[in-house]
Amino acid sequence: xxxxxxxxxxxxxxxQIARRARRSLAxxxxxxxxxxxxxxxxxxxxxxxxSAVRIHRVLAGEVLVAPAEFNALPNAGWFxxxxxxxxxxxxxxxxxxxxxxxxxxxRNFETRQVQPLLLLTVDPEAPALDAHAIGADLALLxxxxxxxxxxxxxxxxxxxxxxxxxxxxxxxxxxxxxxxLQVPLTxxxxxALGGSIVSLGTMLVAPPTLAAxxxxxxxRPNLAVVRLRAGxxxxxxxxxxxxxxxxxxxxxTREELVAREKHFWRHDTPIGFLFDLGALLGFAICAIFTxxxxxxxxxxxxxxxxxxxxLDMPDRFFTATILVSGLLVALVATPLAGLLAGLxxxxxxxxxxxxxxxxxxxxxxxxxxxxxxxxxxxxxxGRRLRRADPASLL
Numbered sequence: 001x002x003x004x005x006x007x008x009x010x011x012x013x014x015x016q017i018a019r020r021a022r023r024s025l026a027x028x029x030x031x032x033x034x035x036x037x038x039x040x041x042x043x044x045x046x047x048x049x050x051s052a053v054r055i056h057r058v059l060a061g062e063v064l065v066a067p068a069e070f071n072a073l074p075n076a077g078w079f080x081x082x083x084x085x086x087x088x089x090x091x092x093x094x095x096x097x098x099x100x101x102x103x104x105x106x107r108n109f110e111t112r113q114v115q116p117l118l119l120l121t122v123d124p125e126a127p128a129l130d131a132h133a134i135g136a137d138l139a140l141l142x143x144x145x146x147x148x149x150x151x152x153x154x155x156x157x158x159x160x161x162x163x164x165x166x167x168x169x170x171x172x173x174x175x176x177x178x179x180x181l182q183v184p185l186t187x188x189x190x191x192a193l194g195g196s197i198v199s200l201g202t203m204l205v206a207p208p209t210l211a212a213x214x215x216x217x218x219x220r221p222n223l224a225v226v227r228l229r230a231g232x233x234x235x236x237x238x239x240x241x242x243x244x245x246x247x248x249x250x251x252x253t254r255e256e257l258v259a260r261e262k263h264f265w266r267h268d269t270p271i272g273f274l275f276d277l278g279a280l281l282g283f284a285i286c287a288i289f290t291x292x293x294x295x296x297x298x299x300x301x302x303x304x305x306x307x308x309x310x311l312d313m314p315d316r317f318f319t320a321t322i323l324v325s326g327l328l329v330a331l332v333a334t335p336l337a338g339l340l341a342g343l344x345x346x347x348x349x350x351x352x353x354x355x356x357x358x359x360x361x362x363x364x365x366x367x368x369x370x371x372x373x374x375x376x377x378x379x380x381x382g383r384r385l386r387r388a389d390p391a392s393l394l
Contacts, residue, residue, distance in 0.1 A: 041278035055129070092237050104203070149191075172186075
């Protein structure tokens with residue numbers, strides 16, 4: 001198609017869609033709503049996956065040793081710490097620390113209701129978590145029965161962080177099934193981590209406190225965190241350590257551990273399918289309303305198209321005009337959908353505490369898919385242009 005004819009097609013498509021927008025706000029709102037739905041589904045999906053690896057992001061080491069069947073940290077089995085002796089002897093290893101992850105039933109100190117949380121156990125002298133990253137004073141855990149509270153936890157256990165800020169500490173009580181005497185815990189400080197896909201909150205304790213709660217030995221951790229010396233390559237070290245470990249353990253880099261966890265939630269649970277289906281429905285809604293707008297444009301301008309046919313305009317001109325109209329719909333709807341979804345993201349973060357944020361990459365991807373949907377709708381609608389018969393003007 002000659003450039004001048006293409007420019008005319010673009011201008012005509014723009015004029016048609018601008019005039020149609022004033023009389024078909026509902027259809028344009030439907031396109032925007034479909035994109036908002038897709039953005040919300042994709043955003044929630046990414047937020048849930050990212051919440052599942054919050055702990056992984058703050059581990060104080062570059063290489064992790066986990067059970068070979070590891071799929072998700074809350075499900076991780078335990079192993080004997082003695083299996084790490086050969087790992088500690090490697091020259092590139094600076095320190096090996098361990099982490100225990102346990103589900104704990106805890107009683108709300110205000111309402112006495114029972115809610116589960118994720119109990120994280122670290123050695124205050126050699127912590128498996130980066131204390132600076134989460135803002136934790138691990139020295140408070142040196143006293144038996146002391147705990148640190150995640151101030152980003154949901155308020156299911158009462159205003160624990162507020163009580164600590166006002167009074168310096170707060171007394172909590174476990175709610176372990178089958179026990180008449182529960183274990184008292186003194187929350188002496190707070191840190192910032194946040195809940196996850198399986199837990200609305202976390203709490204930090206030291207090994208003696210864990211043993212007092214459920215009798216779990218510190219010699220049976222769920223994860224080992226290996227801190228390397230400066231200059232050591234994490235991936236190469238992980239492969240070297242794998243050769244030293246028994247078959248029931250595996251050495252992984254932090255990125256590999258994160259990938260395993262996300263793969264589990266995406267492929268081994270219904271979450272991935274449900275959110276993908278929701279996003280697909282959003283694009284389907286977008287396609288339906290885009291096609292509706294284009295059909296209205298074509299039907300409204302059939303007489304004009306018939307006149308243009310008498311001027312020997314090629315079929316490519318009419319196809320380009322419709323495609324431009326469809327792409328303009330997507331172009332206008334995408335930023336508006338991004339703005340609305342961003343506002344909903346903010347409300348969702350306040351309500352759930354999930355790491356939900358609008359990224360330019362996600363908005364661009366949704367905009368690109370909206371453009372593809374618009375092109376497909378335009379190609380389908382273009383068939384109606386065959387009705388633009390010059391004979392109909394007689």
